Amino acid sequence: MRDAGAGSNRSERRDAAENRRRILNAAITLFEQHGVQPVSMNQIAIEAQIGSGTLYRRYGNKSELCLDLIKDNMFLLFEDITAYMAQNRADPPSQRLTGLLRLFIRFREKKAQLLKGVEESGPGDRLRYRTRNPLYNELHQLIVGLFDEMGAGQAQPNSVFKADMVLMALSSDAYSFQRDVRGYSPELILEKICSTFVS
Amino acid sequence: MRDAGAGSNRSERRDAAENRRRILNAAITLFEQHGVQPVSMNQIAIEAQIGSGTLYRRYGNKSELCLDLIKDNMFLLFEDITAYMAQNRADPPSQRLTGLLRLFIRFREKKAQLLKGVEESGPGDRLRYRTRNPLYNELHQLIVGLFDEMGAGQAQPNSVFKADMVLMALSSDAYSFQRDVRGYSPELILEKICSTFVS
DNA sequence: TATATAAACGGAGAAGTCTCCGTTTGTCAA
DNA sequence: TTGACAAACGGAGACTTCTCCGTTTATATA
Incomplete structure (x- = not known):
């Protein structure tokens, strides 16, 4: 490591x-x-x-440095997630999604500052999307899988788009906005995300 | 003016x-x-x-300057929106939401660069959310109204949260991501947003 | 018209990000 | 052990954003 x-x-x-x-x-x-x-x-x-x-x-840039500083914690998070997904593979996908998001939100609460540091790249944004850090792709893939399971019957589950939206909602900016401006607790945010995207 | x-x-x-x-x-x-x-x-x-x-x-900062440069266009946009909402007040709210978002997306396509300029405030982000510009509150209010209409029967329409999510999806960052990375056209993005949030 | 004064001006410079490039130094092969 | 040399170093400096504050000036009032 x-x-x-x-x-x-x-x-x-x-x-x-x-x-x-x-x-x-x-x-x-x-x-x-x-x-x-x-x-x-x-x-x-x-x-x-x-x-x-x-x-x-x-x-x-500072973003890369911050990334290096939470890398270890990210690995731990993924271990937790993997374990959770394995232990609860029998649950309906919506429930597993909730569990996964709960783990991530816990992580985000603990590492809020560094995570924010990772997401902002400083001035002169060279065509980089705040959304593109290693965490993103891993989580995205997992979430797409779950949405696919949920919408197995439907014609267009739109899983990729929905997963993008969920992760967008958990970006530093959107999440802090819900926390600080809307005044929602982590648990309430989780609830709202689930009720919005799982329905 | x-x-x-x-x-x-x-x-x-x-x-x-x-x-x-x-x-x-x-x-x-x-x-x-x-x-x-x-x-x-x-x-x-x-x-x-x-x-x-x-x-x-x-x-x-540059953001304020950009804002001043699109202010006139923003007023025009709101005139368009107001006119649209008046003309179509008989349509179901979901349809009016689609129409509203279509107008906004057209605007965003035309003024992409300035809009991006407005949303980024430069280094040293002093506790400002990219989401807080005058456009935001106006649009948010309209969208909340429509969601409230749609979910009139339900216990928790979550309209405020949903409106936040819709506008987040239309922020420069998220929107450009869908355009450039996912490769979706404006019309397709509109469709996906509607099918995700209107259900 | 004269003048007081609040408003506006402007540029030096603090502090930051990031690059460039001449210098130094580990390392590996002979 | 000794070079050779790629890799790493470091700091000057280009370019930013933004502030501070002494100077200038438009304008209201007498």
Whole structure:
């Protein structure tokens, strides 16, 4: 799990590995101290005692750095999800979807700041959709599967689109909006999503 | 329509009005020439031959400037919508919703770049939701009304939430994703939205 | 017309992201 | 052990967004 950091190339040079550790440690320290959003890449470089060029060669932006920081937790989430899906394979798909979303929402509550950090790429958005991070595709596939099961009889289950909508509803922006502006609790949001998309 | 620019205070000083014209002209010129996203506030200030402080006092960020540039078109859109709603008040609400969304999608296709400019506020997102621009509340209210009509019999129509979801689906990010990544046409997106949320 | 004054101006500069490129350094083969 | 050299380093600097504040100016009032 340590050297899966940025794709498994031919082994990493020792100084590079050392710097990666320093970067991650610095980021963790600063994020714990000030939160994710207000910490700049420069601050991280300084805290890690490396040049900013070095930082940027490894992580093209803060988003990538945040991603590296929650990768481990993401693996754990997927283990939980996989276990849940296996244990409850007899339940109707709508119920499994609820369970899956509940796990994800729990994760999102715990890692809200980093997740937000992952989803925003900074200024000059180069044609990147906030929706495209590794989490997305994995979850999307699972959800499409469940919608397909639910709509097995229908002509057009529209599972791909519906899954996109569900995940959109769980993006940092939409989710925080429901939390903070609409004032809904996580459990209520889950309920509303299910009642809207499962019906 | 000219002096409704930023709220109707006691009349605008002549030099200020002049500068506003210059800013808007500069922005239009540059946006036509290079597109919205790659043009910086500095470039606009230079093209308008004013100091950047002057530009920023009038428009706190590019988003506000873009908003001013489509305001007129937004009014036209709302006129269209109001007319449509009046002419078709006898139709079932689901059909009126489709019509409303079709009008909005047409608008969004025409003003895609500026709309994207409006929705992104630049780096350092100060607790602002991409979803909060004037368009949002107006449309949201209309859509909530239609959902309420549709679900008049049900216990929890969840109209507010559903309206949020529909508008989320029509945000620049989600919409472009469906267009560019999923490869759906505007008409197909409209269909999918309706079949997902109207059921 | 003169003048006080609130409003508007403008540009230096703080702080951030990210690139470029000359320098340094691990590593591997000889 | 010794080069050779790809890889990694680092910081200057280009370009942004946005603020601060001393200066200028349009306008209302006397």
